[in-house]
Amino acid sequence: MSERFVLHGTKHDAPSLRIDYGKELNDEQRAAVFGGDGPCLILAGAGSGKTRTITYRVAYLIEQGITPEQILLLTFTNKAAREMRERTEHLLGSSIDGIWSGTFHSIANRLLRMYADRVGYNRSFTILDSEDAKGAMKLVLKERNIDVKARRFPSPSVCLDIASYSRNVCGSIRETLEIKYPHFVELEPELVEIAAAYESRKRRTNAMDFDDLLFNLLLLLEDPVTGNNISSRFLYVLVDEFQDTNAIQARIVERLVSAHGNAFVVGDDAQSIYGFRGADVQNILSFPVLYPSASVFKLVTNYRSTPQILDLANASLSHNQDQFAKDLVGLRAPGEKPRLIPASSARQEAQYVAEQILALREEGTALPNIAVLFRASSHSQQLELELLKRDIPYDYRGGVKLFERAHIKDIMAHLRIFHNPKDEQAWIRLLLLRPGIGAAGAERASSELSKTDTIGAAIRTQPSALKSKASIGWKSLSDDLSRIAEVQNEPARMIRAIAASGYQEILEREYPNWRERLEDIESFALFAESYDSLETFLADVSLYDDVFAMRERGKGAEYDEERIVLSTVHQAKGLEWDAVFIIHVADGSFPNRRAMNEEKGIEEERRLFYVAVTRARKKLFLTYPLTLGADTLMLCRPSQFIEEVDPRLFERVELISPGIGSSAHRRSWSWDDGDAPWDGDDVIEVDRFGNRNTPSKKLPGVTVWKKK
Numbered sequence: 179m180s181e182r183f184v185l186h187g188t189k190h191d192a193p194s195l196r197i198d199y200g201k202e203l204n205d206e207q208r209a210a211v212f213g214g215d216g217p218c219l220i221l222a223g224a225g226s227g228k229t230r231t232i233t234y235r236v237a238y239l240i241e242q243g244i245t246p247e248q249i250l251l252l253t254f255t256n257k258a259a260r261e262m263r264e265r266t267e268h269l270l271g272s273s274i275d276g277i278w279s280g281t282f283h284s285i286a287n288r289l290l291r292m293y294a295d296r297v298g299y300n301r302s303f304t305i306l307d308s309e310d311a312k313g314a315m316k317l318v319l320k321e322r323n324i325d326v327k328a329r330r331f332p333s334p335s336v337c338l339d340i341a342s343y344s345r346n347v348c349g350s351i352r353e354t355l356e357i358k359y360p361h362f363v364e365l366e367p368e369l370v371e372i373a374a375a376y377e378s379r380k381r382r383t384n385a386m387d388f389d390d391l392l393f394n395l396l397l398l399l400e401d402p403v404t405g406n407n408i409s410s411r412f413l414y415v416l417v418d419e420f421q422d423t424n425a426i427q428a429r430i431v432e433r434l435v436s437a438h439g440n441a442f443v444v445g446d447d448a449q450s451i452y453g454f455r456g457a458d459v460q461n462i463l464s465f466p467v468l469y470p471s472a473s474v475f476k477l478v479t480n481y482r483s484t485p486q487i488l489d490l491a492n493a494s495l496s497h498n499q500d501q502f503a504k505d506l507v508g509l510r511a512p513g514e515k516p517r518l519i520p521a522s523s524a525r526q527e528a529q530y531v532a533e534q535i536l537a538l539r540e541e542g543t544a545l546p547n548i549a550v551l552f553r554a555s556s557h558s559q560q561l562e563l564e565l566l567k568r569d570i571p572y573d574y575r576g577g578v579k580l581f582e583r584a585h586i587k588d589i590m591a592h593l594r595i596f597h598n599p600k601d602e603q604a605w606i607r608l609l610l611l612r613p614g615i616g617a618a619g620a621e622r623a624s625s626e627l628s629k630t631d632t633i634g635a636a637i638r639t640q641p642s643a644l645k646s647k648a649s650i651g652w653k654s655l656s657d658d659l660s661r662i663a664e665v666q667n668e669p670a671r672m673i674r675a676i677a678a679s680g681y682q683e684i685l686e687r688e689y690p691n692w693r694e695r696l697e698d699i700e701s702f703a704l705f706a707e708s709y710d711s712l713e714t715f716l717a718d719v720s721l722y723d724d725v726f727a728m729r730e731r732g733k734g735a736e737y738d739e740e741r742i743v744l745s746t747v748h749q750a751k752g753l754e755w756d757a758v759f760i761i762h763v764a765d766g767s768f769p770n771r772r773a774m775n776e777e778k779g780i781e782e783e784r785r786l787f788y789v790a791v792t793r794a795r796k797k798l799f800l801t802y803p804l805t806l807g808a809d810t811l812m813l814c815r816p817s818q819f820i821e822e823v824d825p826r827l828f829e830r831v832e833l834i835s836p837g838i839g840s841s842a843h844r845r846s847w848s849w850d851d852g853d854a855p856w857d858g859d860d861v862i863e864v865d866r867f868g869n870r871n872t873p874s875k876k877l878p879g880v881t882v883w884k885k886k
Contacts, residue, residue: 197237197269207231210475211238217435217469219420219462220444223506224491224792225482225754232416232444233262236277237269239414246277248413250434253281254422262418278412282427283388286395289408290386296404297394304385311338311387318375324368325613325647332362332369332687339690341373345389346456348425361686392426399433409437420445420465424456432468441469447501451748451786459782463500480506480792482754484513486827487798491791493823498781506792516791516798518820518828524704524762524803528564530833531759531801535570535742538757538797545571545740547756551747551790553768554694555583556701557761558744563705565742575745581719585685585695586702590719592659592676596666597712599636600628611684612655614647623652633663654680669706669715673699693772704806747790758794760787764802764814787819800828 199208207227210220211234222228232251239249253259259279267274278285287305294301306314315334324331332340336359344354351370355363362369380386386394399405415435417423420443423431435441443465450459466472480488485508492505521527535548550572552558562580565572580586588611591604598604605624609615615623622643630636637656644652658679665671677699685692709715743755762768769783791798800820806812815821820828 196271197234197241199234199238203230203234204479206475206477206479207234210477211235213473213475214238214440214442216439217441217465217472218443219465219472219474220442220477221474221502221504222444222446222477223480223504224446224449224789225480226477226506227479227481228418228444228446228477229258229262229265231477232418232442233265233269235416235442236262236266236274240266240270240274244413246274248411249277249279250285250412250415251277251279251418252285252416252431253279253418256281256284258418259284282430283391286391286430289398290391290394293398293404293408294394296401297397298381299386299394300384302384304383305391306380306385306387308388310385314379314383314385314387315372315376318372318379322372322375324372330683330687331365332359333689336362336687336690337369337372337376340369341376342387342389343456344373345393346424346426347458348429358690392430396426396430396433399430405433406437409434413438414440414442416442416444418444421447421450421459421462422452422457423461425458425461428458428461439469448495448498448504448785449751449789451751451782451789453782459500459778459785463502474502476502476504478504478506480508480510482510482795483508483792484510484796486513486515487791487794490516490798490823490827491788493827494784494791494819495788497822498784500778500781510795513796515827515829516794516800517831518816519799519801519831519833520816521801521803521833523805524560525564525708526833527761527801527803528561531561531761531799532564532568532570534759534799536568543756543797545742548759549743549745549750549753549755549757549793550759550761551745551750551793552761553747553770553786554697555746556694556698557767559698559701559705561761562744565744571741572744573741575743575749583695583698585699588681589673589676589699589702590716592662592681593669593672593712593716595636595659596633596662596672597716599630599633602628608655609651611681612651614649614651615644616648619643619648623648633659633666637663667712669709669712670703672712673703673706677703747786750793751789754793754795756795757797757799758790759799759801760790761801762803763787763800763817763820765817766814767802768817769819784819787817 199211203211204227207230210218210231214220214235220228220231222231236249236251240246251259251262253262259281263274263277263279278288280288290297290299290303291301294303312334315338319334319337340351340354340359340362343349343358344351347354351373352363352366355366355369380390399408412434415431417431420431422445431441431443443462445462447459447462450457450462453459466474483491483506488506488508495501519527519530521530531550535545535550538548539545550558550561558574559580562572562574588607591607594601594604595608602624605627606620609620609623610617623641626641626643627636627639630639637659640649641652658676658681661679662672662675665675677696682696685695689695706715709718743750745753747760760768765771768787769780773779773783802816802820803814806814
């Protein structure tokens with residue numbers, strides 16, 4: 179009689195499915211999880227369970243016998259990678275140690291620690307963070323005797339941004355300058371040499387910045403031997419947020435899957451909104467072209483928003499041409515239509531939003547479940563002041579709060595010395611902005627300048643502490659102050675004069691986002707137009723600043739643990755709230771006027787609007803000011819994203835000042851045909867109540883009202 183021996187095998191040899199995929203996933207998700215071999219594109223609409231699908235796909239692979247070491251999961255944040263790993267382990271009831279999961283940069287670091295010698299580095303290379311990289315660039319500029327303050331030359335931060343963008347989009351320095359920094363195009367030869375010197379310095383010191391991690395990983399992957407070894411290590415490659423990949427990341431993914439072809443890329447072309455960082459929506463749109471045998475799965479069942487909100491999102495996005503066709507289908511019970519609220523001014527817009535937030539809170543919506551979204555940080559200024567005045571606490575995302583912004587502090591320093599020439603701290607701040615003036619010189623010079631009694635006397639002073647190069651910096655400042663003095667005591671005109679002075683060149687030189695900072699300053703000027711006294715303006719701003727400071731110390735808010743969220747739309751991606759306000763939805767603001775001049779810019783702006791709309795679960799409010807300014811009013815048209823969809827998608831809200839019943843105060847003007855107090859002129863002159871005067875010169879995109 180023969181002897182029998184039963185082989186039990188390893189835990190991966192005879193998989194048994196402990197997860198009930200039929201119960202846990204909808205049909206769309208299940209199809210992607212089960213059919214994810216080979217090149218696969220999963221188009222995951224907003225709120226459709228993208229993370230759930232990826233997590234169950236990883237769990238399914240492991241239940242099918244794939245070892246964790248054979249799986250690579252690429253994400254854009256460590257938080258996303260950690261969440262997916264934890265959820266997978268929870269599903270399986272066991273650890274998945276050995277899986278390769280993390281951001282593109284973290285995975286690149288792990289592989290380069292193994293193969294750094296293949297690209298000319300020692301495996302103990304140092305990774306430079308942003309401050310380290312900036313310091314290295316400063317040394318490069320110093321070695322080349324370039325004083326960025328002594329001439330019109332980009333700062334180390336801007337030089338880094340130019341080099342970084344060029345690498346990430348796999349383009350040239352000149353192409354980057356033409357796109358992002360046209361005012362520095364004539365410096366292309368020098369900037370090319372600086373970028374080369376920066377690369378040489380890093381190699382010489384065995385250091386890589388974040389861009390080098392991706393660049394050198396691609397070099398490894400493009401090597402026939404090393405690249406095949408790395409690609410063969412991973413039987414399955416999964417990529418989250420594929421629509422956000424730039425050129426170099428897309429090439430990395432292509433090389434990583436070259437050995438087996440199992441690319442499971444998940445994303446949504448409708449949420450590709452990071453073009454300004456180098457992300458290219460064509461990476462996801464062209465995936466079926468790059469992989470002709472690719473399977474395409476669409477996740478369109480939305481678990482987040484009411485059907486009324488999704489109707490607006492679908493209608494808006496239908497106007498984009500370059501996209502995969504798909505409409506979100508909602509499972510929530512029907513709710514309210516999105517509300518459209520024209521306000522007479524940015525101040526009234528802010529007042530409405532603040533009062534509506536308080537009303538929502540009274541109805542039972544917790545403050546953390548309320549968000550106010552905006553296209554640019556400059557749009558939030560008036561609202562921030564209104565929230566401070568009403569003691570409504572908020573968290574600010576996508577930047578820093580109003581009075582913490584460096585350029586706003588610079589503007590305030592200019593205004594403070596006109597009001598009080600003895601303000602030493604304001605003098606020091608302004609002096610340090612100018613070429614050739616260091617900390618010691620600024621401190622000594624400010625002591626001299628603060629001894630003068632008038633701003634005129636200060637401007638005429640030649641501080642003895644400022645000699646040689648520093649005297650050039652003082653002359654540029656004093657010349658600018660002389661021009662600003664021509665509109666002294668008119669806060670709005672002074673702010674605009676500062677922005678138009680040599681200070682603009684400082685912004686262009688110092689900051690990659692100098693355009694946004696100029697927009698911020700213009701919004702600050704619009705706020706200042708309601709003041710006819712510099713003293714009153716400074717006093718009010720100081721009081722607002724003091725309230726803000728108290729709140730940050732935890733003394734000024736009744737509900738410290740409950741705060742609404744103020745956020746740019748870019749920072750809000752991936753998040754959701756019960757009630758969402760989208761403010762400043764006016765042409766020139768949203769869509770952004772500058773973006774509309776770029777190729778396919780309007781399509782990315784519309785995708786950004788789609789992202790904003792789909793953050794809302796139950797209630798959505800869209801507001802815009804009919805006018806901007808005070809003495810000279812610009813009439814704002816509603817955004818084309820509002821005008822191009824069926825008006826029946828909205829519930830229109832009319833704002834009426836309390837206790838004033840006359841039509842002159844109702845501010846309920848509409849752009850609908852036959853409903854306006856004018857008869858179709860692009861530009862008219864009216865008084866502050868909307869009564870028509872004589873037609874004026876036509877201006878593109880705006881209407882000018884002159885206040886009587």
